[in-house]
Amino acid sequence: MRLPIASGVATAAVASTLYPLFQGLTWWWTGLGALLVITLIGVLASRYTVPGWLVPPVQIAGLWIYLTAVFASGEAWAGLFPTRESVLVLATSVADGFADIQRFAAPVPAAPGIMLLTAGGIGLIGVLVDLLAVRTRRAALAGLPLLTLFIVPAEIVTEPIAWPAFILGAAGYSWLLVADGHERIGHWGRAVLVRRRTAAGVPGTTPLRLSGKRVGVTAIALAILLPALVPTLAPNPLFGFGVGGTGIGGGNTISIPNPIVGLQGQLQLPQNATVLTYTSSDNVPRYLRLWSLDLFTGEQWTMTAPTGMAENRVDNGALPAPPGATAPIQTRAADLEISISDSVNNMQFLPLPYPPRNVEAEGDWRADQDSLMVFSTRDQAGGLNYRVRLEEPMPTRSALERAGPPSAEIADRYLRLPRDLPQEIRDLADGVTAGQRTPYDKAVRLQEWFTTDGDFAYSLQTAGNGNSALVDFLIYSKTGYCEQFAASMAVMARILGIPARVAVGYTSGTNTGGNVWQVGTHDMHAWPELYFEGIGWLAFEPTPSGSLGQGTARQPDYTRPAPETSDTGTQDDTPSATSSPEAGGAAGESAAPRNPRQLDREGTLVPSVTAEEEGTSLGVWFAAGLAVLVVLLIPAAARRIMRHRRLQAAGRPAPRAARGTAVAMAGSVADRDGPVTPAGMVSAVVAELDDALYDYGMERQPSETSRALARRLSTQHGFDPEATAAISRLAVVTERVLFARTPGETGPLAQDLRVLRRALAATVSRGRRIRVALMPPSTLRRIRGLGGRILDGFDRLENLRVRRPERRA
Numbered sequence: 001m002r003l004p005i006a007s008g009v010a011t012a013a014v015a016s017t018l019y020p021l022f023q024g025l026t027w028w029w030t031g032l033g034a035l036l037v038i039t040l041i042g043v044l045a046s047r048y049t050v051p052g053w054l055v056p057p058v059q060i061a062g063l064w065i066y067l068t069a070v071f072a073s074g075e076a077w078a079g080l081f082p083t084r085e086s087v088l089v090l091a092t093s094v095a096d097g098f099a100d101i102q103r104f105a106a107p108v109p110a111a112p113g114i115m116l117l118t119a120g121g122i123g124l125i126g127v128l129v130d131l132l133a134v135r136t137r138r139a140a141l142a143g144l145p146l147l148t149l150f151i152v153p154a155e156i157v158t159e160p161i162a163w164p165a166f167i168l169g170a171a172g173y174s175w176l177l178v179a180d181g182h183e184r185i186g187h188w189g190r191a192v193l194v195r196r197r198t199a200a201g202v203p204g205t206t207p208l209r210l211s212g213k214r215v216g217v218t219a220i221a222l223a224i225l226l227p228a229l230v231p232t233l234a235p236n237p238l239f240g241f242g243v244g245g246t247g248i249g250g251g252n253t254i255s256i257p258n259p260i261v262g263l264q265g266q267l268q269l270p271q272n273a274t275v276l277t278y279t280s281s282d283n284v285p286r287y288l289r290l291w292s293l294d295l296f297t298g299e300q301w302t303m304t305a306p307t308g309m310a311e312n313r314v315d316n317g318a319l320p321a322p323p324g325a326t327a328p329i330q331t332r333a334a335d336l337e338i339s340i341s342d343s344v345n346n347m348q349f350l351p352l353p354y355p356p357r358n359v360e361a362e363g364d365w366r367a368d369q370d371s372l373m374v375f376s377t378r379d380q381a382g383g384l385n386y387r388v389r390l391e392e393p394m395p396t397r398s399a400l401e402r403a404g405p406p407s408a409e410i411a412d413r414y415l416r417l418p419r420d421l422p423q424e425i426r427d428l429a430d431g432v433t434a435g436q437r438t439p440y441d442k443a444v445r446l447q448e449w450f451t452t453d454g455d456f457a458y459s460l461q462t463a464g465n466g467n468s469a470l471v472d473f474l475i476y477s478k479t480g481y482c483e484q485f486a487a488s489m490a491v492m493a494r495i496l497g498i499p500a501r502v503a504v505g506y507t508s509g510t511n512t513g514g515n516v517w518q519v520g521t522h523d524m525h526a527w528p529e530l531y532f533e534g535i536g537w538l539a540f541e542p543t544p545s546g547s548l549g550q551g552t553a554r555q556p557d558y559t560r561p562a563p564e565t566s567d568t569g570t571q572d573d574t575p576s577a578t579s580s581p582e583a584g585g586a587a588g589e590s591a592a593p594r595n596p597r598q599l600d601r602e603g604t605l606v607p608s609v610t611a612e613e614e615g616t617s618l619g620v621w622f623a624a625g626l627a628v629l630v631v632l633l634i635p636a637a638a639r640r641i642m643r644h645r646r647l648q649a650a651g652r653p654a655p656r657a658a659r660g661t662a663v664a665m666a667g668s669v670a671d672r673d674g675p676v677t678p679a680g681m682v683s684a685v686v687a688e689l690d691d692a693l694y695d696y697g698m699e700r701q702p703s704e705t706s707r708a709l710a711r712r713l714s715t716q717h718g719f720d721p722e723a724t725a726a727i728s729r730l731a732v733v734t735e736r737v738l739f740a741r742t743p744g745e746t747g748p749l750a751q752d753l754r755v756l757r758r759a760l761a762a763t764v765s766r767g768r769r770i771r772v773a774l775m776p777p778s779t780l781r782r783i784r785g786l787g788g789r790i791l792d793g794f795d796r797l798e799n800l801r802v803r804r805p806e807r808r809a
Contacts, residue, residue: 001043006179007133007142008039011126013172014146017165018118020153026110027118030070034123037066042130052135056127063123071116090116125149129176139180143173272520274341275506276351279515281335285508286390287539288338288351288519292371292529293502296494298418301487301502306368306375314359314374319367322355322393324410327534329399331391333357339385347381350374351505351519353390354529354537361386395535395558400440403532406499410531414499417491422471429492439498443530443540446489446496447559450542454478456485458544482553485543486526499531503539507552523552632774635783639691639776649684651750682737685730685749689756691778696760696768706731713760723759726752 012035018027038059045055068082071093075085097113108114125145133142150169153161280286293301312320336353350365355372359365363379406414432449433442450456456478470491473484486502493500504526509519529537538558545553693699700709710731714724729752761769771777 001046002179003134003139003176003183004039004042004046004130006176007042007129008035008126010133010142010146010172010176011035011122011129011149014149014169015122015125017150017153017161017169019165020161021107021156022114022118023107023109027115030115030119031122033070034063034066034119035126037062038123038126038130042134046134055135056131059127059130060124063120063127066123067116067120070119071112122149133176133180137180137184139177142176146173272522273343274518274520275344275523276338276340276519277512278336278338278509278517278519280517282332283515284334285511285517286334286336286353286392287503287505287507287525287527289354289503289505290347290349290351290373291504292373293504294371294414296417296487296491298420301490304370306371306373308366308375308377309369312367312369314361314365314367318358319356319372319374320369322372322536323370324406324531324533324536325355325393327399329396329535330394332394333389333391336388336390337385338388340381340383342383344382345380348375348377348379350381350384350386352388353392354503354539355390355392356388357391358389359386360388393535393538395532395538397440397558399535400532400558401438403438403440403534406531406533410499410533414501414531415494415497417494421491421495424471424475425491426495428474429495432492433496439496440532442496443493443498444559444561446492447540447542447555448561450485450489451544451555456480456544482526482543486528489540489542490528493528493530501529501531501537503527503529508554509552525553527553635776635779636774639779642691642779643688646684646688647750647753650681650688650753651748678737681749682734685753686734688753689730691776692753692757692760694778694781695772695776696764698760706734717759717763719759723755726755726759730756 012032015031015035016028021027041059041062042055044050045058050058064082065080067090068076068086069080072082072086072089073079075083075089077083093113093116095113097111097115097117100108100111100114101117125148128145129142132145133139146169150161276288278288291303293303295302295304334353338351340347340351350359350361352359352372352374356367356374359367359374361374361384363376363384365374365376365379367374405411429446432454433445436442436445458481459479460481470488473480474488474492490500490502506519506523507525509517509523512518525543528540528542530540531537539556540559541553541555543553545555690700698713701712704712710724710727713719713727719727730749733749761772
């Protein structure tokens with residue numbers, strides 16, 4: 001009955017890796033109950049020898065009864081057995097569960113439909129594992145359904161599975177394999193654990209058994225350690241938004257979630273959790289940007305790795321000037337005080353209006369010179385209070401129409417498009433803006449087309465990947481939310497020769513009274529930023545707003561079409577009275593949960609490291625290398641300490657004593673502490689001699705006496721007279737202590753050991769001597785022996801049996 005229990009435990013262990021997908025532990029207890037039912041049926045079937053083909057149907061029936069009792073007991077007969085009404089309730093819950101999966105982002109709430117799907121899925125995996133491992137005796141193949149269970153969180157969440165959960169799952173599967181092995185041996189009779197040394201020349205199975213266990217333990221350890229040492233690949237998500245690009249190695253790194261993959265899930269969360277609050281000196285609401293995505297691959301929008309120069313630390317004063325803002329246009333200054341919620345975790349970018357000029361924040365926060373994103377590799381924004389001063393441009397319509405062509409640097413970076421971009425999209429962009437004279441007029445026309453006469457509808461129930469999804473949104477379905485609107489307008493703007501990028505962040509939020517604005521999870525947003533030479537980057541808003549769109553989205557005045565009566569440009573030369581929706585940032589991972597249906601791989605941004613910081617980076621690498629070196633030298637240090645103690649014991653004369661039991665020369669000798677006696681001295685001498693022989697590859701032969709060993713070494717290796725005399729004295733003293741009635745007075749033997757060690761070292765190659773100095777084989781043998789004893793301890797635990805009490809006659 002061990003094997004059915006092991007299959008249930010293995011399934012539960014692997015199911016524990018689902019923890020990132022759910023809020024709370026309701027899913028765990030519900031799924032555990034399903035597994036207990038499956039395991040109990042499996043144990044009873046094995047106990048009473050039920051035919052193997054009958055067990056899975058019975059387990060599925062038991063699972064059905066369990067799910068009915070938990071989720072539809074009110075409609076079940078006796079609260080347990082399924083009825084027509086209970087089946088309808090379960091079917092409705094399943095439908096609700098699938099709908100909730102599409103609505104919510106991970107971690108999902110403990111909705112009944114989701115819990116029903118989770119418990120049912122875990123139970124079905126348990127049935128498959130029991131079928132393969134117990135009924136068909138294919139325990140190794142049972143790893144396939146377990147792997148399917150493990151892949152679910154690995155594909156949905158960006159963060160890696162915690163190593164304790166991975167170890168738990170791997171250990172569960174390993175125990176299943178061990179239980180299967182014991183079960184197979186059990187068919188031949190009871191397994192007896194023998195702890196006797198194998199006779200010389202007779203091969204034993206202990207090394208093979210220990211090697212198998214070592215392979216298993218080593219495989220699990222390498223699976224945990226190697227990913228930390230191997231560089232990660234750049235993300236390759238499908239259509240949507242991601243973080244990619246490469247940076248300069250070394251220093252700290254920023255690991256952030258895909259900026260927009262959580263938009264749909266966050267907008268659909270049942271509660272509009274507060275992300276931040278802010279006040280503004282002019283009481284004007286503003287968008288707050290975290291990320292700026294500048295690369296479009298045809299499948300995703302990604303971000304170039306930001307650079308974090310030391311001179312761009314926010315506490316050094318003013319931030320870099322906004323790119324492209326060279327024309328003498330009017331600006332409006334404002335001061336914002338922003339407070340991030342304490343519940344926000346893993347946020348390494350600050351939500352800021354664009355363009356920020358000064359930021360006062362505690363910690364090591366730096367500004368990227370090209371995008372003016374402010375980020376940190378060391379600090380988190382959760383619970384942070386900071387001040388921002390911005391000088392936003394107030395462009396006139398005529399200034400925007402007079403904007404010249406972008407510089408070569410801007411054009412090369414922000415007009416780049418994939419070669420395989422569908423021709424339909426290029427033709428559509430030209431057709432929509434036909435008759436528009438300037439890039440600014442074309443940009444305004446694009447926004448108008450998306451929000452007014454393009455027949456687009458706002459809906460969160462949308463999904464799609466790649467260029468085909470872009471074509472479907474622009475030409476066929478015309479239904480989506482800010483992700484599709486922002487991405488599509490930015491692509492079309494680049495087609496028309498207007499530099500564009502996508503900003504990800506939050507709208508201005510809701511005024512809570514006075515000068516205080518509150519931004520919640522439902523305010524997460526994406527919008528395009530377009531570049532005009534001399535003015536810089538300006539935000540546009542193609543996403544519908546109000547009750548039929550994203551409620552707090554709004555269009556800046558400069559993006560609205562010009563009145564038809566305006567021929568002279570008098571009104572056009574008046575700066576906009578409404579601030580532009582400044583690009584802002586999305587909250588961190590906990591404030592912006594990711595949508596599991598659209599989740600892409602996590603990207604890693606590596607900020608540039610200046611010469612000023614290279615010393616710190618080199619210091620970290622030096623410390624890491626020093627730590628590795630210290631670990632590698634532990635065997636050598638242990639060997640030197642042990643040799644020093646033995647030489648000390650052998651270097652003091654021992655008094656006369658009666659014959660004592662020292663050691664058997666054919667075996668290894670353990671070190672002993674205490675007063676120096678002849679037996680203790682000889683014990684130290686023999687132990688050091690055995691280790692020296694093993695280090696240099698000259699092990700003592702079985703049943704070889706001390707005199708025979710001395711004679712063989714002297715003859716075989718041609719020792720000089722001094723070494724021959726030293727080993728002869730060691731042999732004589734050893735035999736006297738072992739066999740003489742009164743060993744007599746024994747002089748110091750440390751010098752003889754040193755002479756003999758030098759003689760042994762002279763007979764081997766230089767490479768062997770280096771190995772003995774750095775990685776002594778005798779010490780490594782002791783480490784292997786310790787591992788073997790630990791594994792033998794597990795063997796003893798595995799072979800414990802609960803004895804039934806004997807009945808008295």
